[in-house]
Amino acid sequence: MAPGSRVKVAIVGCPNVGKSVLFGHLTGRYVSVSNYPGTTVEVARGLGRWAGLTFEVSDTPGLYSLTCITDEERTARRLLTRERPDWLIHVADAKNLDRMLPLTFQLVEAGFRVLLVVNMLDEARSAGLVVDTACLSARLGLPVIGAALTRGEGVSEIRDFLARPAAGEMGVRAAGEMRVRAGEAKTKRPAAAPIYDRPTEAALTAIAERLRGRYAMTPRAVALLALQEDPETLDLVRAEEREGWPGIRRFLDQANQGPRPLRHRPPPAAHHLARTVAAACVREVAKPRVSAGQILGDLLLRPLFGVPVLAAVVYFGLYRFVGGFGAGTLVDALDRALFLDLVNPWLNRTVDILFAGELWRELLAHEYGLLTLGVRYAVAIVLPIVGTFFVAFAVLEDSGYLPRLALLADRLLKPLGLSGRALIPLTLGLGCGTMATLVTRTLETRRERVLATFLLALGVPCSAQLGVTLGVLAARPRALAIWSLTVLTVLVGGGTLAARLLPGRAAPFFMEVPPLRLPSFGNIWRKTTARMAWYFREVLPVFLAASLVIWLGRLVGLFPLALSGLATVCRWLGLPKEVSLVFLFGFLRRDYGAAGLYDLAPSLPTTSLVVAAVTLTLFVPCLAQTVLMFKERGPKVALAIVGFVFPLAILSGYVLSQVLALTEGAGW
Amino acid sequence: MVGGREKSSGRGGRGPAGVGGPRRVASGASTLADLRVGQSGEVVAVEAPDQAGYRRLFALGLVPGARVTLLQRFPTYVFTVGRTTIAVDAEMARGVGVAAV
Numbered sequence: 001m002a003p004g005s006r007v008k009v010a011i012v013g014c015p016n017v018g019k020s021v022l023f024g025h026l027t028g029r030y031v032s033v034s035n036y037p038g039t040t041v042e043v044a045r046g047l048g049r050w051a052g053l054t055f056e057v058s059d060t061p062g063l064y065s066l067t068c069i070t071d072e073e074r075t076a077r078r079l080l081t082r083e084r085p086d087w088l089i090h091v092a093d094a095k096n097l098d099r100m101l102p103l104t105f106q107l108v109e110a111g112f113r114v115l116l117v118v119n120m121l122d123e124a125r126s127a128g129l130v131v132d133t134a135c136l137s138a139r140l141g142l143p144v145i146g147a148a149l150t151r152g153e154g155v156s157e158i159r160d161f162l163a164r165p166a167a168g169e170m171g172v173r174a175a176g177e178m179r180v181r182a183g184e185a186k187t188k189r190p191a192a193a194p195i196y197d198r199p200t201e202a203a204l205t206a207i208a209e210r211l212r213g214r215y216a217m218t219p220r221a222v223a224l225l226a227l228q229e230d231p232e233t234l235d236l237v238r239a240e241e242r243e244g245w246p247g248i249r250r251f252l253d254q255a256n257q258g259p260r261p262l263r264h265r266p267p268p269a270a271h272h273l274a275r276t277v278a279a280a281c282v283r284e285v286a287k288p289r290v291s292a293g294q295i296l297g298d299l300l301l302r303p304l305f306g307v308p309v310l311a312a313v314v315y316f317g318l319y320r321f322v323g324g325f326g327a328g329t330l331v332d333a334l335d336r337a338l339f340l341d342l343v344n345p346w347l348n349r350t351v352d353i354l355f356a357g358e359l360w361r362e363l364l365a366h367e368y369g370l371l372t373l374g375v376r377y378a379v380a381i382v383l384p385i386v387g388t389f390f391v392a393f394a395v396l397e398d399s400g401y402l403p404r405l406a407l408l409a410d411r412l413l414k415p416l417g418l419s420g421r422a423l424i425p426l427t428l429g430l431g432c433g434t435m436a437t438l439v440t441r442t443l444e445t446r447r448e449r450v451l452a453t454f455l456l457a458l459g460v461p462c463s464a465q466l467g468v469t470l471g472v473l474a475a476r477p478r479a480l481a482i483w484s485l486t487v488l489t490v491l492v493g494g495g496t497l498a499a500r501l502l503p504g505r506a507a508p509f510f511m512e513v514p515p516l517r518l519p520s521f522g523n524i525w526r527k528t529t530a531r532m533a534w535y536f537r538e539v540l541p542v543f544l545a546a547s548l549v550i551w552l553g554r555l556v557g558l559f560p561l562a563l564s565g566l567a568t569v570c571r572w573l574g575l576p577k578e579v580s581l582v583f584l585f586g587f588l589r590r591d592y593g594a595a596g597l598y599d600l601a602p603s604l605p606t607t608s609l610v611v612a613a614v615t616l617t618l619f620v621p622c623l624a625q626t627v628l629m630f631k632e633r634g635p636k637v638a639l640a641i642v643g644f645v646f647p648l649a650i651l652s653g654y655v656l657s658q659v660l661a662l663t664e665g666a667g668w
Numbered sequence: 669m670v671g672g673r674e675k676s677s678g679r680g681g682r683g684p685a686g687v688g689g690p691r692r693v694a695s696g697a698s699t700l701a702d703l704r705v706g707q708s709g710e711v712v713a714v715e716a717p718d719q720a721g722y723r724r725l726f727a728l729g730l731v732p733g734a735r736v737t738l739l740q741r742f743p744t745y746v747f748t749v750g751r752t753t754i755a756v757d758a759e760m761a762r763g764v765g766v767a768a769v
Contacts, residue, residue: 408743515753
């Protein structure tokens with residue numbers, strides 16, 4: 001291969017097989033180890049240099065199959081078809097090859113050049129398995145390398161393979177034919193892609209022959225995906241074939257008619273071949289040892305044991321560590337000691353010296369400035385909270401506990417139209433709603449994403465708000481009880497209502513339950529730092545934008561207008577006018593609103609205080625979260641959510657004030 | 669060997685799936701949800717409310733011919749396919765037809 005040219009390499013495979021670890025080894029840049037929702041959603045790219053060559057490596061999101069279900073899978077497939085990498089490294093779990101190989105077949109069928117990396121040989125060994133990579137290579141007609149990537153085993157073989165001159169010169173293959181040289185080179189043998197039953201093969205040939213357009217995959221692969229009614233492929237074929245499309249559509253309808261539609265036949269055939277190959281090349285030499293981790297892992301699946309552990313995890317991991325240490329100790333140190341006492345006064349002075357106009361001074365510094373509010377908010381208040389949350393989350397994730405948590409929660413979340421998976425963003429919402437809204441991306445269906453975003457906007461209090469609200473209400477236990485009960489009721493009621501109103505079916509729950517593992521400190525550290533970097537990239541701009549909006553709002557006199565509107569609401573709820581300022585601040589910054597309530601609390605009767613606290617909690621989320629809602633869900637959905645949350649919050653406050661007035665009148 | 673007894677219905681014809689009563693793969697045949705804890709079976713058919721549902725089941729390795737063992741039923745169905753442990757809700761479990769082994 002010509003010196004100076006770049007080799008494009010994409011790492012593919014299903015979640016949790018070690019793609020990101022290989023990416024780290026090849027590029028020296030680490031992203032994230034597992035692909036539990038919330039991690040490798042975005043495609044990571046990096047450069048690697050060895051053997052005098054430059055490699056452009058991308059780490060694709062988890063892909064089970066080319067017939068995609070999730071956005072992550074679609075992202076991965078799009079990357080493969082658009083960028084046509086020189087090599088695909090399919091990373092597979094050695095323990096479950098029969099489940100991994102169907103994807104290998106699909107990649108081969110699609111005409112990609114595939115290197116199969118059989119990873120986790122170490123875990124396979126302790127499970128009593130021996131994998132014969134030469135056997136696999138011979139059976140599949142593919143280069144196959146065995147690896148234990150977390151230990152670095154197999155990395156140099158992969159590098160050497162990619163750098164071999166022959167690796168770069170191999171031509172593009174024709175459909176269904178395999179010209180890639182096997183690991184140890186020599187034969188051009190047909191790949192062991194599955195041969196389907198007669199009617200399916202006939203249909204594939206017929207569809208492939210009708211295809212005239214330009215595709216990034218072989219006609220056979222396009223025909224396979226079309227036959228299986230893959231929506232994106234159908235769109236593509238429709239666009240490419242134009243007048244040929246109606247004929248293809250008719251053909252597909254015919255093929256998929258009746259009790260045994262052809263579309264359901266390819267996957268079982270592929271799995272059957274995968275089982276045959278795995279059975280031939282994987283030997284069970286010993287009975288798997290039952291470890292303490294396995295026993296504990298099984299116990300955690302049982303509600304009787306799992307739920308108390310869950311409670312302990314929430315209490316220590318979330319409440320004590322994130323809420324107490326992160327939101328308390330660290331925020332105090334950073335916000336009070338560093339920003340309010342040192343950095344902000346200095347910034348104010350410096351900006352005052354540098355800029356003459358009041359306008360610029362206000363934009364950059366002082367009460368709502370980009371630097372004094374935007375940066376401070378992101379660095380001193382939210383960062384410690386999400387930072388500690390990321391640490392706790394990484395521990396839960398790497399230990400394999402999260403899927404067990406989701407499994408226990410699934411039944412509880414079903415009435416809200418959510419699956420157990422949604423527990424992760426909802427829990428994250430107790431840390432920072434803005435973050436959590438971003439993480440709803442990882443939910444499977446659009447409907448579930450909208451519902452979770454809605455609940456986060458409605459009443460999952462973020463740690464800043466929760467801290468101050470608890471502080472205000474702690475002195476009045478009855479008020480605290482009423483507040484918790486009302487917010488919970490509205491959350492469940494509003495969630496159930498939204499799930500009823502929103503068309504579509506309840507999100508299905510399915511999840512792989514990985515074995516429990518002891519998390520390694522290094523991985524936790526790398527994950528946390530990578531996510532912090534991601535946080536700064538994604539969330540800091542939102543906070544800056546929020547500061548800008550506040551500045552503009554003050555500039556054009558929007559605030560007095562909003563205040564007079566909110567004052568009407570307050571009158572309606574039987575609250576003093578001053579509370580309207582609290583509401584406005586609550587939108588700009590949740591804890592700011594709650595803090596305003598803190599100042600007003602002594603002068604308010606308990607009923608007003610509870611009504612104000614409830615309304616404030618349920619009220620629209622903070623500005624940053626709202627901005628993100630628009631960005632993630634689009635203006636239509638975001639407006640609908642705001643339009644639903646706003647009246648619901650006020651209505652709840654109103655009903656509560658009436659109920660309290662009645663009971664109070666009755667001498668309660 | 670493409671699921672000899674596969675009985676997947678074509679499009680629709682089953683009312684608003686996801687609500688309503690339990691979906692049965694085939695009358696008389698048992699499903700993953702009917703297995704006893706600890707019992708094994710071979711997948712003989714799969715049934716999903718939509719095409720995405722099928723892809724999901726296939727991606728988990730739940731294809732005709734796969735061997736499954738039920739581990740627990742509550743709060744969700746947990747079972748093994750090969751060496752993988754998988755959790756699914758009742759709805760999905762009822763869509764997997766098995767013949768007890």
